[in-house]
Amino acid sequence: MDAVSDREQRVLDIIETARSKRAKFRDERITMAHGAGGKATQALIEGLLVPAFASPALDGLADAGIVRVGELGLALTTDSFVVRPLRFPGGSIGDLAVNGTVNDLSVAGARPLVLSLSLILEEGLPAETLRAEVAAIAAAARAAGVEVITGDTKVVERGHADELYICTTGIGVLDERASLSPAAPRPGDRILLSGRVGDHGTAIMLARGEFELDAEVASDTRSLWPAVDALLDAAGPSLRCLRDATRGGVASVLNELARAADVAMLVREADVPVDPAVAGAAEILGIDPLHIANEGTLVAVVAPEAADAALAALRAAGGRGDFAQAAEIGTCHGAPGGMVLLETAFGGKRVMDMLVGDPLPRIC
Amino acid sequence: MDAVSDREQRVLDIIETARSKRAKFRDERITMAHGAGGKATQALIEGLLVPAFASPALDGLADAGIVRVGELGLALTTDSFVVRPLRFPGGSIGDLAVNGTVNDLSVAGARPLVLSLSLILEEGLPAETLRAEVAAIAAAARAAGVEVITGDTKVVERGHADELYICTTGIGVLDERASLSPAAPRPGDRILLSGRVGDHGTAIMLARGEFELDAEVASDTRSLWPAVDALLDAAGPSLRCLRDATRGGVASVLNELARAADVAMLVREADVPVDPAVAGAAEILGIDPLHIANEGTLVAVVAPEAADAALAALRAAGGRGDFAQAAEIGTCHGAPGGMVLLETAFGGKRVMDMLVGDPLPRIC
Numbered sequence: 001m002d003a004v005s006d007r008e009q010r011v012l013d014i015i016e017t018a019r020s021k022r023a024k025f026r027d028e029r030i031t032m033a034h035g036a037g038g039k040a041t042q043a044l045i046e047g048l049l050v051p052a053f054a055s056p057a058l059d060g061l062a063d064a065g066i067v068r069v070g071e072l073g074l075a076l077t078t079d080s081f082v083v084r085p086l087r088f089p090g091g092s093i094g095d096l097a098v099n100g101t102v103n104d105l106s107v108a109g110a111r112p113l114v115l116s117l118s119l120i121l122e123e124g125l126p127a128e129t130l131r132a133e134v135a136a137i138a139a140a141a142r143a144a145g146v147e148v149i150t151g152d153t154k155v156v157e158r159g160h161a162d163e164l165y166i167c168t169t170g171i172g173v174l175d176e177r178a179s180l181s182p183a184a185p186r187p188g189d190r191i192l193l194s195g196r197v198g199d200h201g202t203a204i205m206l207a208r209g210e211f212e213l214d215a216e217v218a219s220d221t222r223s224l225w226p227a228v229d230a231l232l233d234a235a236g237p238s239l240r241c242l243r244d245a246t247r248g249g250v251a252s253v254l255n256e257l258a259r260a261a262d263v264a265m266l267v268r269e270a271d272v273p274v275d276p277a278v279a280g281a282a283e284i285l286g287i288d289p290l291h292i293a294n295e296g297t298l299v300a301v302v303a304p305e306a307a308d309a310a311l312a313a314l315r316a317a318g319g320r321g322d323f324a325q326a327a328e329i330g331t332c333h334g335a336p337g338g339m340v341l342l343e344t345a346f347g348g349k350r351v352m353d354m355l356v357g358d359p360l361p362r363i364c
Numbered sequence: 365m366d367a368v369s370d371r372e373q374r375v376l377d378i379i380e381t382a383r384s385k386r387a388k389f390r391d392e393r394i395t396m397a398h399g400a401g402g403k404a405t406q407a408l409i410e411g412l413l414v415p416a417f418a419s420p421a422l423d424g425l426a427d428a429g430i431v432r433v434g435e436l437g438l439a440l441t442t443d444s445f446v447v448r449p450l451r452f453p454g455g456s457i458g459d460l461a462v463n464g465t466v467n468d469l470s471v472a473g474a475r476p477l478v479l480s481l482s483l484i485l486e487e488g489l490p491a492e493t494l495r496a497e498v499a500a501i502a503a504a505a506r507a508a509g510v511e512v513i514t515g516d517t518k519v520v521e522r523g524h525a526d527e528l529y530i531c532t533t534g535i536g537v538l539d540e541r542a543s544l545s546p547a548a549p550r551p552g553d554r555i556l557l558s559g560r561v562g563d564h565g566t567a568i569m570l571a572r573g574e575f576e577l578d579a580e581v582a583s584d585t586r587s588l589w590p591a592v593d594a595l596l597d598a599a600g601p602s603l604r605c606l607r608d609a610t611r612g613g614v615a616s617v618l619n620e621l622a623r624a625a626d627v628a629m630l631v632r633e634a635d636v637p638v639d640p641a642v643a644g645a646a647e648i649l650g651i652d653p654l655h656i657a658n659e660g661t662l663v664a665v666v667a668p669e670a671a672d673a674a675l676a677a678l679r680a681a682g683g684r685g686d687f688a689q690a691a692e693i694g695t696c697h698g699a700p701g702g703m704v705l706l707e708t709a710f711g712g713k714r715v716m717d718m719l720v721g722d723p724l725p726r727i728c
Contacts, residue, residue, distance in 0.1 A: 030489040035519025044517060048491075052498045053505070053512045065513025067478045069537060072436055078480035078533055079516045082524075114431045116442035118531045120484070125394040127412075134416045141417070148417045149429025152443045153408060155399025156726065160446075162524040167482045169442055169533035173433060362520065 008349065012336045023047050033357030037247025037293070040356050063244060064108035066174070073174035075110035077101055080167045084362045086133065088207035090199075090218030093166055094136030096295055096364055099221045100246065101170040102144045106228040107242040107298055109178025112144060116169045117151040122161035133164060144223035146170065177232040182260035184240035189332040190307035191265060192300040194227050194314055195220065195325045197250050198278040198292035204363045211284060215277035222296035226317045227326075231300055234313030238306030243299045246364060251290040252354045253299050254340045262337040267330035267352065270345050290342075291355055293363045301332065372713065376700045387411050397721030401611025401657070404720050427608060428472035430538070437538035439474035441465055444531045448726045450497065452571035454563075454582030457530055458500030460659055460728055463585045464610065465534040466508045470592040471606035471662055473542025476508060480533045481515040486525035497528060508587035510534065541596040546624035548604035553696040554671035555629060556664040558591050558678055559584065559689045561614050562642040562656035568727045575648060579641035586660035590681045591690075595664055598677030602670030607663045610728060615654040616718045617663050618704045626701040631694035631716065634709050654706075655719055657727045665696065 023039070025047030033040035050058045058065065064077035081097045102112045117137065121130065141148055203219040205211070224244060231239055241261075243253040250272075258265045267290075274282075274289045282289045302310045307328060314326040330343075342352040387403070389411030397404035414422045422429065428441035445461045466476045481501065485494065505512055567583040569575070588608060595603055605625075607617040614636075622629045631654075638646075638653045646653045666674045671692060678690040694707075706716040 025491070028491050030485045030487060030491065030494065030519055032487055032519050032521065035485065035517060041517065045515075048495060049498060049515060049517070052502045054502075055511050055513055058513065058515070063514075065478065065480065067513060067535065069436055069438070069477070072433055074433070074438075074535070076478060076480050076514050076533075076535060078482045078514055078531070080482040080484050080518045080531060082484060082518045082520050113433070114429065114440060116429065116440050116533050118442045118444045118533070120444050120446060120529060120531075121394045121399065123394060123396055127389070127392050127394065130394065131412060134413060138416045138418075147419050149419055149422065149431060150427075150440050150442055151409075151413060151422070153399060153405065153413070154444045154446045154726075155394055155396050156446050156526060156529075157396065159523060160526040162520060165484060165520075165529070167442070167444060167531035167533075169440075169480050169482070169531075171431065171438070171440060171535065362518075 012339060012351065032361045036358030036361055037252055038355040038357050063104035064110065075105050075108045075172040075174060076169065077104035077108070078167065078169040079104065080165060081364055082162065082165050082362050083204065083364050084162060085207055086129065086163060088219060089203050089216065091221040092133060092136050093164065094133035095140045095221045097166040097168045098137055098140035098144060099223055099295060100364060101168040102146060103224045103244040105170050105172035106225045107244045108172065109180045109242070110172025110174050112146045112170055112172045112225055114147050114149045114171050115141060117148050118167040119153045120161055120165040121153065121155045122163050123155055123158045125163050129163065144225065175232055177236050179237050180239065180241045182241050182257050185257055185261040185263050185301040185332050187263060187332050187334040188304050189240055189301050190304055190328050191267065191330040191332065192302060192307070192311055192314060193250065193272065193327050193329045194224070194298045194323050196273045196275050197294060197297060198274060198282060198289035200295040201292035201360050201363050202278045202281045205281065205360055213281055213284065215280065217275060217277050220294055220296035224296060224298050227298060227314055227323050230313040230317035231310050235302050235306040235310040238303035239310065240301040240303065245294045245297050245299055247293050247358060248354060249291040249293055250299060251288065251340065251352050255354045257301065258340050259338045264333040264336050265330055265340045266333055266343060267340065268343045271327055271329045273325045273327050290352060293360070295364065376703060376715065396725045400722030400725055401616055402719040402721050427468035428474065439469050439472045439536040439538060440533065441468035441472070442531065442533040443468065444529060445728055446526065446529050446726050447568065447728050448526060449571055450493065450527060452583060453567050453580065455585040456497060456500050457528060458497040459504045459585045461530040461532045462501055462504035462508060463587055463659060464728060465532040466510060467588045467608040469534050469536035470589045471608045472536065473544045474536025474538050476510045476534055476536045476589055478511050478513045478535050479505060481512050482531040483517045484525055484529040485517065485519045486527050487519055487522045489527055493527065508589065539596055541600050543601050544603065544605045546605050546621050549621060549625040549627050549665040549696050551627060551696050551698040552668050553604055553665050554668055554692050555631065555694040555696065556666060556671070556675055556678060557614065557636065557691050557693045558588065558662045558687050560637045560639050561658060561661060562638060562646060562653035564659040565656035565724050565727050566642045566645045569645065569724055577645055577648070579644065581639060581641050584658055584660035588660060588662050591662060591678055591687050594677040594681035595674050599666050599670040599674040602667035603674065604665040604667065609658045609661050609663055611657050611722060612718060613655040613657055614663060615652065615704065615716050619718045621665065622704050623702045628697040628700050629694055629704045630697055630707060631704065632707050635691055635693045637689045637691050654716065657724065659728065
C-alpha cells in the first residue's frame with residue numbers, strides 16, 4: 001500500500017508481529033468478553049474449541065460448517081440467542097433467532113432450507129412472552145422462506161436463565177453459483193457493504209435505557225438471502241467472499257478476512273453509510289460505528305471487474321426494508337497483510353483492529 | 365384385550381375421554397413441569413409450539429424432523445442440555461449433549477453424520493470446567509462416529525445461567541432399511557427394550573446427594589446407533605418404530621406410541637430389566653422406574669415374526685457397554701386404544717400413564 005509513513009509502518013510491524021501468533025486461551029475464568037465476538041472470543045474459539053475437535057470444517061472459522069452427502073453440499077450453522085431485552089425497536093429475540101441463522105447460511109453461499117429451534121425457558125416466564133416470541137419466530141421463518149421442522153424445550157429454575165434463550169440451527173443447500181472463501185480476497189478487490197452500520201447494536205443500547213439519547217433507531221434484523229442471491233447472480237465466481245457483520249461489527253469481519261486472505265484492507269470512512277443517530281450514540285460511547293453489531297448487514301469482497309454490477313444488483317435487491325444504501329467502502333491491497341486501515345474523513349489513516357471485548361454485551 | 369374387568373374398563377373409559385382431547389396450553393407462566401417431558405411438556409408443545417409453525421414435519425412430534433433434498437432424506441434434531449450437576453457417575457453434560465442428539469437421529473432411522481455445538485456460558489465459569497466438557501464432547505463424538513462441524517459461544521452474566529448450557533443439533537442420513545413411524549404399531553406387535561431402565565435419572569439423583577442411598581449407579585449415556593443398526597439389519601421393514609426413552613422414561617414413550625398408533629400396550633413388569641439399586645431408589649421416591657429417564661436405552665416395536673431375530677441382534681450389538689440385557693417386555697393389542705397397561709408381578713393390571721411433570725427436573 002502506498003502512503004504509509006515510516007512511523008505508521010513501525011506501528012504496523014509491531015501489531016503484525018503480535019497478531020501473527022495463533023490466539024491462545026490463557027484465562028482462568030470465562031468473562032463477558034469471551035462472548036462479545038472480539039479478540040477474547042477468538043482466543044476462546046481458536047485456543048480451546050477448535051483444537052479439541054480437530055475438524056477440518058472448523059479450521060476455516062466460518063459461520064457455517066460444510067458437509068458433503070453424495071452429490072449434495074450442505075451448510076450447517078448454529079447460534080444461541082441471549083439478547084437483552086427480549087424486545088427492542090425493529091425486532092425481538094425471535095426475529096434474531098431466525099434471521100441470524102438464515103444469514104449465517106446465506107453468507108456461506110447456501111440457500112436456507114430448514115431450521116431447528118431449541119428453547120431454554122426460565123421458570124416463571126409469562127406464557128404471553130413465550131407466545132409472542134414463538135409468533136415472531138414463525139413470522140420471521142415465513143418471511144425468510146424457511147421451515148421450522150424440529151425443536152426442543154427445557155426449563156430451568158428462576159435465577160438460572162434470563163427469561164428465554166433460543167438456539168436455532170439451520171441447514172442450507174450450497175448454491176452452485178457460489179465459490180466463496182475467506183482466503184479468496186486479492187489485492188485490487190473491492191469491498192462492498194449492504195447497508196448502514198451499527199443500527200442493531202444502537203437500537204439494543206437505546207432499548208436498555210442505558211443512556212439518554214433522543215433518537216429512534218431500529219434494529220436491521222432481516223434475512224440477507226435476497227442480497228446474497230442478487231450478488232451471486234450479478235457476480236458469480238467474481239464474488240470472493242461474504243460475511244454477516246454481527247458481534248464485533250464490520251471492523252471484526254474485515255480483520256478476520258484480511259488475516260485469512262493475507263491482504264490489507266483500506267476502508268474509506270466517508271463512504272461508510274451511518275445513520276446520524278447511530279453516529280451520535282457511538283460518539284457518546286467513544287466507539288466506532290464499525291465496531292457495533294448489525295443483524296442484517298453483510299460485507300462482500302468482489303473482484304474489481306464485477307464490483308459495479310454487484311453493487312447495482314445489491315442496491316436493487318428486495319427483502320425486508322431494502323439494500324438501497326449499499327455502498328463500496330474500500331479496496332484490498334497487497335500489504336500490510338492481515339491489516340485493516342481506515343482512511344479518515346480528514347485524510348489520515350489509522351489501524352482499525354478488532355476490540356478485545358465489546359462495549360455492548362448480549363446484543364444477540 | 366382380554367382380562368380387563370368391568371371396573372377397570374370404566375376407569376379406562378374416563379381416562380380415554382380425557383386423553384382424546386388435544387392437549388391445550390392454559391398456564392399463565394412456565395413451570396419446571398413444562399420441561400420435564402410429561403403431560404405439561406406435551407401441552408406446551410402441542411398447545412403452543414406446533415400450532416404456531418404449521419409445519420407437517422412437526423405434526424408427528426417425533427424426535428427429529430425429516431427434510432428431503434433431491435434424492436436424499438435427511439433427519440434434523442436439536443436438544444438443549446441443562447443437566448445438573450455437570451458431571452455424574454458414568455458421564456457429564458458433554459457426553460449427554462452428543463449422545464442425546466445422536467440417539468434422536470438413530471431412533472428416527474437416520475445414521476448420525478455431523479453435529480453443531482452451541483454453548484451458553486455463565487460469566488465466571490472456570491476454564492477447566494469448560495475444557496473438560498469440550499474434551500468430553502470431542503470424545504463422545506469420536507465414539508459415536510460423528511464430527512462437530514460448526515459452533516457458537518455466548519456468555520451471560522453471573523446468575524443468568526447455571527455454569528454451562530449446551531445445545532447440540534445433528535444431521536443424519538435416513539437409512540434405506542428403515543420405514544419407521546410412531547403410527548405403525550399394530551395388535552400383535554412385540555415391544556423390545558434395549559437395556560435396563562432408570563439408570564440415568566437415578567445416577568443424577570444420587571450425584572445431587574438429594575437422599576442417602578449407599579448404591580453405585582452410573583448413567584447409561586451412550587450412542588444407540590449400534591443398537592439401531594443391528595435392529596435394522598435383523599428386522600428391516602418389520603421394525604415398526606423406535607423411541608429413545610429419555611425424559612419421562614419408558615412409560616412416556618409407550619404412551620406416546622400407543623396414542624399415535626391407537627393400540628393398547630401391555631407391559632409385563634417382571635420382564636423389565638431394572639438394577640436393584642435403581643428399583644430401591646424408585647421405591648424410596650415413590651415413583652416407577654419406568655418413569656425415570658434413560659440416556660442410552662430405546663424402545664422398539666417389532667412385528668411378531670421378526671421379534672425373536674430382532675432381540676437376538678440387539679443383544680449381540682456392540683457399542684459402549686453392550687445391549688446384552690435387552691428384553692421383550694410386552695405386546696400390542698387392539699383395545700383399549702391409546703392406553704398402556706402394566707401387568708404387575710402379582711398378576712394385576714394397572715394403567716401406566718404419563719406423569720404431569722417429573723420428580724427429577726433437569727436430568728438432561
